[in-house]
Amino acid sequence: MAKVALLIGVTNYQPGLNTLPSAERDVQALAKVLQRPEVGGFDQVKSLLNPSSQQMQEEIEALFRDRHRDDLVFLFFSGHGIKDDSSKLYFATSLTQKTPRGELVKSSAVPASFVHEIMSNSKSKRQVVMLDCCFSGAFAEGMTAKDDGRVDVQRQLGGEGRAVLTSSTSTQYSFEQQGTDLSVYTHYIIEGIETGSADQDNDGVIAVDELHEYAKRRVQEAFPAMKPEIYTSKEGYQINLAQALISDPKLRYRREVSRFAERGEISDIARVGLDTKYQMLGLVPEEAAEIEHDVLKPSRTYRVNLRQYEQKLLEAALRKYPISPETRSDLDYLKQALGLRNEDVEPFEAHIAARHREVRMESAPPLLQPNRPLLNEIDPLQSGLMQPVAPLAPLERSPQSPQHSSTVSTAPRQPNRLLQGLLAAGAILAIGSVGFYGYQRSQQNQQGQTALQQALALANQEKWGEAIAKLQQIPITSSATSQSQQYLESWSQQLLKYAEARYQSGSLEEALGYAQVIPQVSPLYNDAQKAIAQWQTAWNHDRQLLNEIDRVLSSKWDVATARSLLEQIQNPGLRQPVETRIAAISQQSADVKRQNAELAQQQEAKARQRAEADAARQREQFQQQQNIVSLLSKQPSLNLSQNYQHAWLSSRGVTEADLSGKSGYELNIMRNSIYARHGRIFTETEFRSVFSQEPWYRPTYTRDEFKQLLESNLKSQLISDLEIQNATYIQNYQTQMNRW
Numbered sequence: 001m002a003k004v005a006l007l008i009g010v011t012n013y014q015p016g017l018n019t020l021p022s023a024e025r026d027v028q029a030l031a032k033v034l035q036r037p038e039v040g041g042f043d044q045v046k047s048l049l050n051p052s053s054q055q056m057q058e059e060i061e062a063l064f065r066d067r068h069r070d071d072l073v074f075l076f077f078s079g080h081g082i083k084d085d086s087s088k089l090y091f092a093t094s095l096t097q098k099t100p101r102g103e104l105v106k107s108s109a110v111p112a113s114f115v116h117e118i119m120s121n122s123k124s125k126r127q128v129v130m131l132d133c134c135f136s137g138a139f140a141e142g143m144t145a146k147d148d149g150r151v152d153v154q155r156q157l158g159g160e161g162r163a164v165l166t167s168s169t170s171t172q173y174s175f176e177q178q179g180t181d182l183s184v185y186t187h188y189i190i191e192g193i194e195t196g197s198a199d200q201d202n203d204g205v206i207a208v209d210e211l212h213e214y215a216k217r218r219v220q221e222a223f224p225a226m227k228p229e230i231y232t233s234k235e236g237y238q239i240n241l242a243q244a245l246i247s248d249p250k251l252r253y254r255r256e257v258s259r260f261a262e263r264g265e266i267s268d269i270a271r272v273g274l275d276t277k278y279q280m281l282g283l284v285p286e287e288a289a290e291i292e293h294d295v296l297k298p299s300r301t302y303r304v305n306l307r308q309y310e311q312k313l314l315e316a317a318l319r320k321y322p323i324s325p326e327t328r329s330d331l332d333y334l335k336q337a338l339g340l341r342n343e344d345v346e347p348f349e350a351h352i353a354a355r356h357r358e359v360r361m362e363s364a365p366p367l368l369q370p371n372r373p374l375l376n377e378i379d380p381l382q383s384g385l386m387q388p389v390a391p392l393a394p395l396e397r398s399p400q401s402p403q404h405s406s407t408v409s410t411a412p413r414q415p416n417r418l419l420q421g422l423l424a425a426g427a428i429l430a431i432g433s434v435g436f437y438g439y440q441r442s443q444q445n446q447q448g449q450t451a452l453q454q455a456l457a458l459a460n461q462e463k464w465g466e467a468i469a470k471l472q473q474i475p476i477t478s479s480a481t482s483q484s485q486q487y488l489e490s491w492s493q494q495l496l497k498y499a500e501a502r503y504q505s506g507s508l509e510e511a512l513g514y515a516q517v518i519p520q521v522s523p524l525y526n527d528a529q530k531a532i533a534q535w536q537t538a539w540n541h542d543r544q545l546l547n548e549i550d551r552v553l554s555s556k557w558d559v560a561t562a563r564s565l566l567e568q569i570q571n572p573g574l575r576q577p578v579e580t581r582i583a584a585i586s587q588q589s590a591d592v593k594r595q596n597a598e599l600a601q602q603q604e605a606k607a608r609q610r611a612e613a614d615a616a617r618q619r620e621q622f623q624q625q626q627n628i629v630s631l632l633s634k635q636p637s638l639n640l641s642q643n644y645q646h647a648w649l650s651s652r653g654v655t656e657a658d659l660s661g662k663s664g665y666e667l668n669i670m671r672n673s674i675y676a677r678h679g680r681i682f683t684e685t686e687f688r689s690v691f692s693q694e695p696w697y698r699p700t701y702t703r704d705e706f707k708q709l710l711e712s713n714l715k716s717q718l719i720s721d722l723e724i725q726n727a728t729y730i731q732n733y734q735t736q737m738n739r740w
Contacts, residue, residue: 001072003040003042003071004043004063004067005031005046005074005076006048006060006063006074006076007027007030007047007048008075008079009023009024009028009077009078009079010051010078010092011079013092014095016097017080017098020080022078022181023079023132026132026182026183027047030076030189030190034242039196039242040242040243042074050094051093052093055093061118064118064119067122067124069125070124070125071123072126072239073126073128074130075115075119075127075130077130078132079132079133080092080133081131081133082096082104090104090109091115091133092109093110096109124161127163128208128241130165131165131166131167161239163231164231164232165189165208165229167184181543184222188214188218188219192211192214192218195254196245197251197255197258198210198213198215200214204246205240206243207241208230208232208241211241212228212230218298219298221298222302222339223301223302223338223339224339225339249281253277253281254291254295256274257292257295257296264299274292305339306340306345309331309338310345312331313352316331317356321352444475444478448474448478449478452483452484452487455467455470455484455487464495464514464517467491468488471487472519488522489522492518492522495515495517498514499531500531503571503573504573505573506571506573506574506576507573508536511535541570542569545565545569546574546578549562549565549578552565553585559589562578562585566582646674649673649723649726650674650720652722653722653725653729665686667739668687668740669687670730671727671730674726674727675706677696678706678718678719680703682699
């Protein structure tokens with residue numbers, strides 16, 4: 001049973017199709033996991049990057065050709081999928097083209113029907129196909145859509161003993177997240193295999209259906225609108241793809257943290273339990289924090305996306321309500337880009353509608369209703385109309401997020417400037433007195449100072465995202481505004497320092513986490529964006545060099561070339577592990593050379609021993625040959641003219657007629673007379689008494705000497721082939737007739 005895989009990634013495309021930077025990285029990352037003996041255990045993993053349609057078809061055909069029934073054959077594709085007018089699926093290659101009208105040039109792509117035919121003709125009944133592909137181009141900042149439209153994957157690629165896993169098949173999009181190395185779907189496929197988390201029943205084996213369920217759940221925690229699918233026969237569900245190290249402490253801790261994945265945060269009570277757990281498992285705090293970050297990241301991504309949508313929705317509602325069709329279309333576009341479903345945003349939509357109805361029903365001036373907040377004092381950030389978009393602090397263990405409120409607070413709250421602008425005229429007419437504004441200003445100052453103190457407390461805990469969000473809640477007219485701006489600039493400088501330090505240590509993700517917290521209102525916002533662009537460019541350059549170093553070290557152990565490439569890497573954090581690896585390979589290479597030298601010495605010693613043994617054998621054979629020659633020299637001269645009763649046995653072959661009627665004794669004498677003629681000495685009395693009376697008998701060779709002569713290559717000098725044939729014929733006749 002063999003396990004073979006073909007991983008296809010297409011990053012570069014012709015005009016009309018967007019590039020997909022993550023596709024190539026998807027292939028490289030997945031290949032490493034599948035090749036690990038303790039995890040993937042694949043015998044052969046081949047990567048195919050940016051192929052033509054002919055190259056892709058040839059490699060796919062080679063993958064499924066000459067397979068046995070129990071072979072596991074795995075095909076992975078990351079790139080653009082395109083469908084024609086009849087909803088037939090095609091896989092785009094680096095040379096795939098479209099006509100000026102946007103129609104697919106079919107000869108430049110690989111039809112799914114071709115792949116189906118190849119798989120159906122294969123003898124393997126353990127086939128796994130994984131498609132991380134869709135149809136359209138970029139559609140939102142920060143995300144790149146890889147496809148859209150509906151394709152009947154089951155009909156086009158399904159079959160017996162086959163499982164087809166897809167990142168999406170309908171108008172729900174497959175994403176590649178900008179700022180990360182891998183596409184969302186493939187990222188969680190690899191995570192499930194590499195960490196062992198996809199082993200849902202904890203039996204040490206990751207089946208295809210377990211891997212699908214894990215990746216689907218993780219994807220939808222971040223982007224609920226995405227709908228990864230699996231299409232399989234009953235046999236397909238039983239395909240085991242990888243192994244899980246169920247005793248690994250990191251996997252065991254990851255399972256504990258997964259209890260809180262849907263919340264996206266860890267409570268103070270749970271924190272105590274988890275701290276105890278990771279210590280019992282022998283993990284260090286840094287390892288535990290990294291696992292928590294990975295497990296909780298999808299839920300946190302979802303919350304950030306939801307808050308971003310809610311903020312834009314509120315801003316649109318404050319500008320005009322009911323929302324215009326054009327704005328509604330833009331909001332739907334944003335919702336789709338953020339991977340949100342209707343049910344995710346409906347509660348907030350309903351809340352805004354309810355607040356709008358409540359505001360319209362206000363008929364009395366605010367001052368005449370002392371038990372209700374003034375309309376222009378209602379702050380959407382604190383009343384529940386709006387949640388602040390605060391990027392998550394990348395190193396916080398359990399950041400707390402503001403919760404939605406379904407009621408309006410009766411305490412004085414920060415005013416919202418947009419809502420003030422809409423209601424200012426009505427408020428002035430209703431109040432008719434400047435005294436209200438003095439009261440309002442006092443309330444704003446008090447709220448500003450409170451928000452400032454809360455921001456400082458959060459900053460002391462290094463919860464930078466929440467601290468900056470709190471600063472942004474301070475009203476412009478508050479006396480705390482000047483201080484808040486100073487703190488914002490100071491914190492922005494600190495965040496940039498943190499970000500630079502994390503980048504230099506080799507963590508682009510953490511560096512971006514710090515830098516992206518800096519808001520647009522900060523004077524250092526442009527500096528942060530410039531730094532982010534520079535980091536990403538340098539990071540991509542360094543990653544390409546790392547991939548090349550990995551290739552030359554893995555395939556050739558070319559330490560000299562690796563060191564030369566290493567000098568071009570700018571990031572110290574990325575250099576250090578490569579330096580360690582090169583040192584290890586250099587040591588390993590030296591060890592191999594030493595072992596080879598020792599092996600060569602051993603082989604040389606064995607060769608000498610063999611040569612000596614051969615020489616001894618040749619000497620022995622020579623001596624035996626000399627002995628034979630010496631024995632032959634003693635051969636008696638025979639006088640056939642003497643009375644030799646069976647002399648004819650040396651001149652013609654024996655027939656059954658010659659032997660018929662003779663007793664066993666007579667046959668024994670006849671057969672052994674052939675040997676006696678050539679001087680064999682007999683120890684048997686009956687033979688010795690008969691042959692010793694014959695005048696031609698010259699006893700010369702013992703039984704062993706005679707046998708040695710018969711087995712030598714000089715036997716023809718002693719006895720003829722005809723005589724040997726006759727002796728054998730007589731012996732066989734005696735056996736057949738049982739005459740001895």
